Amino acid sequence: MQTEYDVVIVGGGGSGLAAATRALEYGARVLLLEKQTQLGGTTGMAIGSFTGNGTSLQRAAGINDNPDDHETDAGQFAAPEIEAHNHSELRRFFLGQTAATLEWLRELGLHFHGPNPEPPNRVPRMHNIVPNAKAYIAAFQTQILKLKGTIVCDAPVVELIREQEHVTGVVAIIGGERTSIRATRGVVLAAGDYVNAPEIIGRFKGNQFRSIEGVNPKACGDGHLLAEQIGAQLLNMDITYGPELRFIPPPGDPFEQLLPTQGILARLMGHLVPYLPQFLINWRIKRLLLTWQHPENSLFDDGAILINAEGRRFCNEKTFPEREIAISEQTDKIAYILLDERIAQHYSQWPHFISTAPKIAYAYVEDYLKLRPDVSISGTLSEIANARHLNLDELQKSIEHFNEYATGHQSDPFGRTNDSHSLTGNRWVLLGPAKAYFTTTEGGVAINQGLQALESTGTPIPGLYAIGCNGMGGQILWGHGLHIAWALTSGRLVGEALGKNRR
Numbered sequence: 001m002q003t004e005y006d007v008v009i010v011g012g013g014g015s016g017l018a019a020a021t022r023a024l025e026y027g028a029r030v031l032l033l034e035k036q037t038q039l040g041g042t043t044g045m046a047i048g049s050f051t052g053n054g055t056s057l058q059r060a061a062g063i064n065d066n067p068d069d070h071e072t073d074a075g076q077f078a079a080p081e082i083e084a085h086n087h088s089e090l091r092r093f094f095l096g097q098t099a100a101t102l103e104w105l106r107e108l109g110l111h112f113h114g115p116n117p118e119p120p121n122r123v124p125r126m127h128n129i130v131p132n133a134k135a136y137i138a139a140f141q142t143q144i145l146k147l148k149g150t151i152v153c154d155a156p157v158v159e160l161i162r163e164q165e166h167v168t169g170v171v172a173i174i175g176g177e178r179t180s181i182r183a184t185r186g187v188v189l190a191a192g193d194y195v196n197a198p199e200i201i202g203r204f205k206g207n208q209f210r211s212i213e214g215v216n217p218k219a220c221g222d223g224h225l226l227a228e229q230i231g232a233q234l235l236n237m238d239i240t241y242g243p244e245l246r247f248i249p250p251p252g253d254p255f256e257q258l259l260p261t262q263g264i265l266a267r268l269m270g271h272l273v274p275y276l277p278q279f280l281i282n283w284r285i286k287r288l289l290l291t292w293q294h295p296e297n298s299l300f301d302d303g304a305i306l307i308n309a310e311g312r313r314f315c316n317e318k319t320f321p322e323r324e325i326a327i328s329e330q331t332d333k334i335a336y337i338l339l340d341e342r343i344a345q346h347y348s349q350w351p352h353f354i355s356t357a358p359k360i361a362y363a364y365v366e367d368y369l370k371l372r373p374d375v376s377i378s379g380t381l382s383e384i385a386n387a388r389h390l391n392l393d394e395l396q397k398s399i400e401h402f403n404e405y406a407t408g409h410q411s412d413p414f415g416r417t418n419d420s421h422s423l424t425g426n427r428w429v430l431l432g433p434a435k436a437y438f439t440t441t442e443g444g445v446a447i448n449q450g451l452q453a454l455e456s457t458g459t460p461i462p463g464l465y466a467i468g469c470n471g472m473g474g475q476i477l478w479g480h481g482l483h484i485a486w487a488l489t490s491g492r493l494v495g496e497a498l499g500k501n502r503r
């Protein structure tokens with residue numbers, strides 16, 4: 001295997017593939033190393049929304065937009081105490097680049113529908129890839145192979161090579177052997193986030209969060225650790241999206257994943273999307289919603305309880321993240337949401353939904369029963385207990401104890417308050433298994449607008465770049481669509497910089 005390239009990229013998710021594609025378009029010799037047996041990372045699992053401003057799709061829809069307005073609105077998604085940590089200069093710079101990235105993606109043959117609204121964005125900015133985020137991976141892979149880039153999977157990078165301050169290469173495990181590879185222009189860290197990295201989570205966020213899993217079990221923060229080991233600064237490492245309650249993913253690939261992401265059929269689908277009736281688009285969005293969106297906390301305000309695999313209540317369902325920490329301590333780290341007849345009926349129509357992509361789609365009890373039978377069941381108490389192998393006696397006892405509290409006969413042993421309805425009826429709905437998950441993490445390597453990794457003094461580390469979730473640079477990108485927009489924009493920009501510039 002060749003052991004010298006212009007650019008070596010660590011990670012084959014959205015950001016790394018974008019970087020490789022763009023550097024190749026400028027004629028660089030590129031090697032991309034991916035630790036998994038296939039490309040994709042979290043990007044490949046995602047819904048695929050790309051939020052940007054000033055795009056041609058916005059103009060076609062008669063929307064005037066600009067990065068300054070977008071920056072103001074982007075600051076309204078996270079709670080003020082989290083937003084206070086944002087690197088506003090960097091985020092404003094990024095938002096000024098989103099339109100160019102989207103046009104580049106469209107030139108690569110990708111199709112989007114939208115823009116779709118996502119308040120508090122003042123205008124529609126969310127562009128949704130057709131049919132799903134795997135299309136990004138397929139398009140980049142095709143282009144990289146066409147431009148004679150080299151992709152090696154099953155090749156974890158375990159070390160950065162540094163000579164006289166310069167990062168000059170990496171050590172990767174390839175075919176079981178430690179292999180040193182030289183990068184004449186730069187090494188790009190694009191290794192994703194650390195949702196499933198107990199050591200990092202424990203160190204920066206607190207040990208009580210260690211046993212909470214990440215939605216992507218392979219996102220272990222390797223790139224953050226590689227950067228830290230050679231003195232790069234890490235920012236906002238305690239800021240995470242989640243932990244939050246989510247249903248376990250469906251078995252196998254959800255239907256969307258079977259849709260073609262490449263070739264004539266994908267192109268046809270892209271051209272047809274603007275003409276599809278809205279109900280079909282809503283149906284597709286609802287499928288994604290049922291796969292990934294979290295159940296609403298209002299379920300518990302309205303009386304639902306959580307029980308564990310033994311059929312027992314174990315926490316105050318209305319306090320988080322304590323609730324999520326408690327779930328992660330139960331057998332198999334799972335819990336079920338129990339709704340009685342009254343609550344199930346309540347959550348069967350607007351405005352009481354179980355999950356939502358706000359103002360886009362809403363999922364009710366019947367949607368779950370129809371489309372996610374793996375995480376929903378209705379019937380008598382003994383039918384649902386049997387179906388999910390719960391101990392019926394324990395389940396009945398949990399309900400009795402809860403009812404004594406709800407009717408004012410005793411206080412709740414877990415400290416829950418403000419419930420006044422007993423759980424009763426013949427038709428019960430059990431939702432789950434659900435787990436507590438980290439969805440994404442906001443912490444990353446400090447970078448400048450050239451995507452160079454920085455030491456804590458602010459000095460760039462020569463030869464080292466960080467992008468995507470690995471190189472968040474202190475930005476807070478709450479809301480849908482900004483993480484992918486950042487991954488692909490930072491990838492495009494670093495690819496361009498390293499493709500053009502010879503060191």
Ligand SMILES: Cc1cc2nc3c(=O)[nH]c(=O)nc-3n(C[C@H](O)[C@H](O)[C@H](O)COP(=O)(O)OP(=O)(O)OC[C@H]3O[C@@H](n4cnc5c(N)ncnc54)[C@H](O)[C@@H]3O)c2cc1C
Binds near residue numbers: 034036050156216223
């Ligand atoms: C369910 C879900 C849905 C989402 N939907 C959206 C959405 O619609 N819009 C949006 O903006 N954001 C969404 N996000 C977030 C978004 O998908 C991610 O933040 C983004 O895709 C991350 O891209 P990345 O390139 O930084 O990382 P990744 O795509 O995770 O790529 C990192 C790659 O690096 C590899 N790697 C790791 N360590 C090493 C190593 N040592 N050596 C070599 N390779 C390594 C990994 O295996 C992986 O392939 C979603 C997240 C989840 C979990």
